[in-house]
Amino acid sequence: MADIQRLSGNRLRRDTDFFRKNKLVIMPLVFIAPAFAMFSLFVIYPIIQSIALSFTEWQGIGPKKWVGLDNYRLLFGDPVFWTSLVNNIYWLVLFLLAPVLGLFVALFLNQNVFGIRLVKSLFFFPFVVSQIVVGLIFAWFYDPAFGLLATMLEPLGIKIPAILANEDWATFGIIIAGLWPQTAYCMILYLTGLNSVNPEMVEAARLDGAKGWQLLVKIVLPQLRAATFIALVVTVIGALRSFDLVAVMTEGGPYNSSNVLAYYMYDNAIFRYRMGYASAIATILFLIMDVYIAWFLMRLLKNEKGAS
Template sequence: MTEIQVLSNSRRRTGSTFLRKHQLIIAPVAFITPAFAMFSLFVIYPIIQSIGLSFVEWQGIGPQTWVGLDNYRELLGDPVFWKALTNNVYWLVLFLLAPVLGLFIALFLNQNVFGIRLVKSLFFFPFVVSQIVVGLVFAWFYDPAFGLLATMLEPLGVKFPAILSNENWATFGIILAGLWPQTAYCMILYLTGLNSVNPEVIEAARLDGAKGWRLLVNIVLPQLRAATFIAVVVTIIGALRSFDLVAIMTGGGPYNSSNVLAYYMYDNAIFRYRMGYASAIATILFLIMDLYIAWFLMRLLKNEKGSR
């Protein structure tokens, strides 16, 4: 055997030994790298680009003018921005009803009785319907002249108010429309979670005298922690990025009373050609989402450590 063959064999052994020692690191990295590259290209890079645009004045075409923090200073004195932010808070608070309603509907549907599959499909239906369709349907419901609710109340002598034309009620009417499909989504998450609940633990708790609310809080809900986490996070993100229903039902009106940050960003970017100002709004919305989700994750991890 020549000296060259000895060297090549030793290199092969060294390479194979290196792969064996580090296979638990190399294999995950090999699988994650393509996905991370795509995520960086289509998510991280646009976020960085949007934050950069918030410091310039730009109409979408032509040269960009550096303005520093002027867009953010203008936001502080913009009453429409504060109204949109307030409406987003309303969305956030009221949308958290969706996980609660979804949980109780899931508990109701998690039964083995005749016809329950048909009932499940009826509750599942809002989830597969487009947000545009939901907006059009509820706009028809709310119509004070020819809407379904007005037609039902007319024989009773009750005049149904024009909800979407009322500055005080438009936002809440849209939120109610958004709760319909969001509750269906949370219901699906909890139905999936209930399939993984340990029946032996439930039976043991019943033998110990636990039932009703006590059984739900102390036995069932701890086993639904993963479903609750997903339901709450998705609901929060859906509330903060609410756009479709506002655009379809009111267009932010009347008089910007139902405007939200996502729609106000869209309005400034598309109709007013203020890309920098719209990017500043997007950055604020992005920071709000990040702060809330980070707080929720820290609280969840703290609870996980405390339960061990």
Template sequence: MDRANNSNKQKKRVIPISLVPWVFMAPALVLFALYVLYPIIESFTLSLYSWDGMGDKVWVGLDNYIELFDSEVFFKALTNNVLWLLLFMLAPPLGLAIALFLNQDVKGIRLVKALFFFPFVISQVIIGLVFTWFYDPSLGLLNSILAFFGSEPIALLSNEEYVTFGIIAAGLWPQIAYCMILYLTGLNNLNPELIEAARLDNAKGFKLLRHIILPQLSPATFIAVVVTVIGALRSFDLVATMTAGGPWGSSTVLAYMMYEESIFNYRMGYGAAVAVVLFLIMAAYIAFFLTRMLRSEK
């Protein structure tokens, strides 16, 4: 009887057991293909055409890329993106330092945590406006501080040499808060037995941090670095809000250049070429980091 019941159950199965996970993943895979893979493929295709967004597309092959790599604006935007990437790498260690400071059982520490968490929940546009007021040469707090120490006022967002650094500083504020949240979560999930064993072996301070705590925080570090890199390479909101790429294109980045060429100059194909280059840079960096991460784990 049991064998008969089992055979009947197997006959009633419409979907083989091996296909059940794919059935559950199917909606997410469809949405991923529709909203991620399809736009990527379409961008690659569009970059081979000249199109103003309204008329007929004209095949130009690699002409958009040839023009792009002959453009001074492109290399200025690429240089600024490299600056964003290098300086944004300060976010994970600073976030870790703040998380270690806040990971204490002290009276009032919850209020301090909330204050450090606050920048993460603010819109990038609001952050851009706040820092624009902060940098204002006549009424801004920055120049009031400089005047207190006897320095001359600086029109930071109008200075070609310093404008990019000013925008990056505004972007680092919420990025450090995000990394801090990741590390606080990781610190709450540490294995207390390992820490206690290390302390019994007289490990403390930097040795305890390096050999016991940091290895357990590697998942948080991985997410923090990847998200920070992506945030640095696709930086757009603060540039658009604070300077619109100015003065004279000195603060533009690849994402803003793509937007400007596509929307204002009606060059959809050229803008798509910028997007493709940005995507390839981002994909290459993340693939390199993933490879190193997997090798270290093995």
């Protein structure tokens, strides 16, 4: 009996010593485990399931039929897919105006004058409004008969076309609608960043003769590097996953001219019952975003190593 107790005591001491030596590794794993389990169940597993589904033909019910790479062959020969991809590139390029516009709005609002809080709240308003509401507002704004834009231009003798019904202009009309709330979000990031700008450095630069554009580029912008980085990351991801405004304003029309990858995926899955084909579109979009996320993580790690 004493030998058993001695062996148990030795094992307990070994376990305790092992925990003490490795607690800096074990405890983070213990805290991360529940979140990682949920992340695996609701994110990683559906991604793997979606990629696997892209190699099948399935209508949402019944058995799945293995087709291999057929969905991808059809996809790369689909003109609507290429139109959607090009539109996503338009979104990506033009959405990069949001950080620039957000910076200049933030610089304008970063003043201690009477009533500036009210003005800030007005500029903040688009960010808190749902994307659905933004889409409905701009659909009315572009209306050539009763919209605000037509009402303002009519006295000047300017007749605007039906922007959302025009194959050449629909995509750009939707992007402008998306820039409204995205600029407001970037403005908030820059306003937060401007609060951490060192006023002593600004005053010293002014004493040395720096002003205007030179002061902004040489002194202020380097201190807003973190805010700029986050604004670019959020803006690019928002451009790649654009869906809400397209669904509300044009549903991908006219003639699929304003389609984007996210909406084309949704259209094939929900309305055409082509789950495998929709999964192939989702996989391509996922790979595109993976490239950007990998670049983002590399930059983040590089910045952290530089800071340390």
